[in-house]
Amino acid sequence: MFAVYAAEPNPDQPLDALRVGERPDPEVPHGWVAVTVRAASLNMHDLWTLRGVGIKPDQFPMILGCDGAGELADGSPVVVHGVVGDASVYGDETLDPRRTLLTEKYQGTFAETVVVPARNVLPKPDGLSFAEAACMGTAWLTAYRMLFTRSGLRPGQSMLVQGASGGVSTALVTLGKAAGLRVLVTGRSEEKRALATRLGAHETFESGARLPEKVDAVFETVGKATWAHSMRSVKPGGTIVVSGSTSGPDPSADLQRLFFTQVRVVGSMMGTRDELASLLEFCRLTGIRPQIGTELPLADAATGFGQMLSGETAGKIVFTR
Numbered sequence: 001m002f003a004v005y006a007a008e009p010n011p012d013q014p015l016d017a018l019r020v021g022e023r024p025d026p027e028v029p030h031g032w033v034a035v036t037v038r039a040a041s042l043n044m045h046d047l048w049t050l051r052g053v054g055i056k057p058d059q060f061p062m063i064l065g066c067d068g069a070g071e072l073a074d075g076s077p078v079v080v081h082g083v084v085g086d087a088s089v090y091g092d093e094t095l096d097p098r099r100t101l102l103t104e105k106y107q108g109t110f111a112e113t114v115v116v117p118a119r120n121v122l123p124k125p126d127g128l129s130f131a132e133a134a135c136m137g138t139a140w141l142t143a144y145r146m147l148f149t150r151s152g153l154r155p156g157q158s159m160l161v162q163g164a165s166g167g168v169s170t171a172l173v174t175l176g177k178a179a180g181l182r183v184l185v186t187g188r189s190e191e192k193r194a195l196a197t198r199l200g201a202h203e204t205f206e207s208g209a210r211l212p213e214k215v216d217a218v219f220e221t222v223g224k225a226t227w228a229h230s231m232r233s234v235k236p237g238g239t240i241v242v243s244g245s246t247s248g249p250d251p252s253a254d255l256q257r258l259f260f261t262q263v264r265v266v267g268s269m270m271g272t273r274d275e276l277a278s279l280l281e282f283c284r285l286t287g288i289r290p291q292i293g294t295e296l297p298l299a300d301a302a303t304g305f306g307q308m309l310s311g312e313t314a315g316k317i318v319f320t321r
């Protein structure tokens with residue numbers, strides 16, 4: 001079948017490891033289902049995979065794509081949940097020490113067909129297109145869990161999103177606005193800050209700029225480049241929720257400020273099947289939709305990877321078939 005995959009790990013030149021071509025048709029194990037993929041979205045995770053981060057060398061070649069939407073054999077439209085883990089033992093599959101995301105052990109969604117456990121598909125709401133639904137399983141689910149499960153924020157409180165134009169960032173802005181939070185955003189360019197304003201941000205700032213007020217919670221996916229600013233921007237007793245470190249981890253975590261201001265730093269990882277179901281319902285009820293900056297045929301995936309690598313994002317990058 002046709003697929004977009006990583007041939008081998010390449011830490012320095014990740015795009016050199018990207019292949020567009022044929023891979024074997026998948027087998028469908030007992031209890032698993034085959035989904036004919038109609039759309040899938042690009043995540044930073046796919047660039048990490050090309051670099052060999054979070055995947056064992058013997059797992060290559062690996063079809064990329066952590067999320068997607070498509071149809072089951074009977075034609076029913078579904079959204080893919082990309083976390084494969086045991087919810088029956090841990091209650092929350094993201095806490096299963098053996099949990100794995102699509103593309104770490106099992107082949108991903110940038111293909112004609114993806115095969116997942118039967119519990120890893122949810123009905124696609126009618127109001128979401130396949131392209132919109134394809135954004136839900138990773139970036140939007142991560143943002144949903146950060147905001148509604150991990151941050152402890154209540155409607156009426158304030159939040160800062162580090163980064164304006166990325167997949168997780170645009171999801172956080174849209175979800176935060178819809179939930180009645182005061183949304184502040186930093187962005188690296190005028191254009192990216194204007195995008196955040198269009199999505200509902202109340203105020204935007206240049207990266208690193210001093211804020212006129214401290215916020216109840218900061219949402220971090222950038223890491224080293226913004227960490228010190230996040231620590232300075234949160235109220236005493238406030239929360240920083242972290243789900244990524246695109247610019248690198250920060251070994252100098254400002255521990256003195258951490259204990260002096262009694263800040264809570266909370267990690268967050270993808271989300272559960274139940275959270276994905278709630279997210280889909282939240283989108284249906286509120287009418288919010290993901291910001292898609294680029295939509296390309298899967299065969300042109302290399303163009304989308306190039307955009308993400310160079311930071312030219314304007315929301316989600318989606319591949320369709």
Ligand SMILES: NC(=O)c1ccc[n+]([C@@H]2O[C@H](COP(=O)([O-])OP(=O)(O)OC[C@H]3O[C@@H](n4cnc5c(N)ncnc54)[C@H](OP(=O)(O)O)[C@@H]3O)[C@@H](O)[C@H]2O)c1
Nearest residue numbers: 044142163164165166167168187188221225244246269270
């Ligand atoms: N833990 C999880 O479950 C999970 C799930 C999804 C993603 N993630 C992680 O979250 C991160 C973002 O993923 P994504 O798919 O949303 O990526 P993306 O679409 O490429 O977005 C990257 C974002 O990072 C910002 N950024 C990058 N470098 C920066 C710098 N030097 N200074 C300031 N801002 C910078 C960009 O801000 P501008 O808009 O201002 O350019 C942009 O908003 C990645 O590290 C990814 O691995 C984690």
